[in-house]
Amino acid sequence: MITSKALQTAISNLTVWRKGDQRAPHKPLLLLYVLAQYQKGHERMFNYGEEIHQPLLELLHSFGPQRREHYPTMPFWRLRSDGFWELQNAEFCSPQKGNKEPPKREIIEHGVLGGFDEESYQLLRSKPTLLNKLAQQILSEHFPDSIQELLANRLDLQLSGTRKVRDPAFRQTILRAYNYQCAVCGYNLRHDSTPVGLEAAHIKWKQYGGPCTVTNGLALCSLHHSAFDMGVIGFDDSMKLLVSEGVNGSQMVERLFWDFAGRGILLPKSAEHYPLEQFVEWHRGQVFKA
Known part of the structure; x- marks a missing residue:
């Protein structure tokens, strides 16, 4: 059975794409969006084409580094390797090597759904303060103070008891x-x-x-x-x-x-x-x- 501490540790240990010190906020932004929706009462799973692609793309344009193109499918598909994220209907997409995502067209056509696994989702529902802690944890680990508030406001993410530690x-x-x-x-x-x-x-x-x-x-x-x-x-x-x-x-x-x-x-x-x-x-x- 997953515990609050285990979920917090999994969030801290996200497998994030690395190339030197380049920014890759794709997974953190997706998780913040999902947590904000859970806070509003959204059900566990999200349809990628209908609910994830456009909102995440807009977040990447606003809060990610400038790139010729952003790929929201990457965090949506690859989060499942982090131990708490589940995909449904993924088996209908063409097989890919390793954890690489299939083409966006297939993910949308097959109605692939993604979200926290059942155990983690029920833990979040039973402990609203944990959702708050996870959101603050993601914000503090990936974004500077000035961006944290802007991002929380953009997502309408209700945070309580926030206390930033500054030097x-x-x-x-x-x-x-x-x-x-x-x-x-x-x-x-x-x-x-x-x-x-x-x-x-x-x-x-x-x-x-x-x-x-x-x-x-x-x-x-x-x-x-x-x-x-x-x-x-x-x-x-x-x-x-x-x-x-x-x-x-x-x-x-x-x-x-x-x-x-x-x-x-x-x-x-x-x-x-x-x-x-x-x-x-x-x-x-x-x-x-x-």
Whole structure:
């Protein structure tokens, strides 16, 4: 009989595609979507063609790295090797080597269903707090803080008792290095001596091995921090601001983003505190959406 701890361990030990430190959030995004639907009372199994393909594709476009094409069939099919995911009607698809998924057309034509296995599903139903813990676990293990809230809101995922553990020393070091102002726009609001709405951002995410060091950090206002983690903005090799072509909005958006495009950011006084090229390059390749 599966236990809460065993299911949490299985989620932590997801078999995720690896190639260096490239991002592959396919399985985490699928699981978050499924957990959010379970929270709303969805039955155990999901029809891939009718319920999974389009929502997961949209999540990958929004929260995944920029790719020429995303393949939602991959996590849907390959999750069954992680010990808690079940497929139905999979036997009608043409056999493939190993855990490779069949063509999308076959998965849709044969009405392949996927979801947590019966035992895990019943455990989630009997322990709503476990569903909450699993969702928070997936978010914290695969996404930075600023993205976690956006993603939970996007999925209408109701989380309770969330308590994020941050490194206060990292924040203090970064804000001091950047003279307590946003590196993009210069925002520096204080209430007496306390900075308000100013945050320390990791350039290379902690979830992918980014260290809590000054050379992997930026002081950003909350707006530009969120935009940075979502891939809306990035930096070139000269630390000049890049703005995604997808950015649009009112004159305020024009002033907050496009007016800064191509400008050098506000760097620390000491060159030894400048962002390292390897971290900036990682963000440009794995997060920024040109």
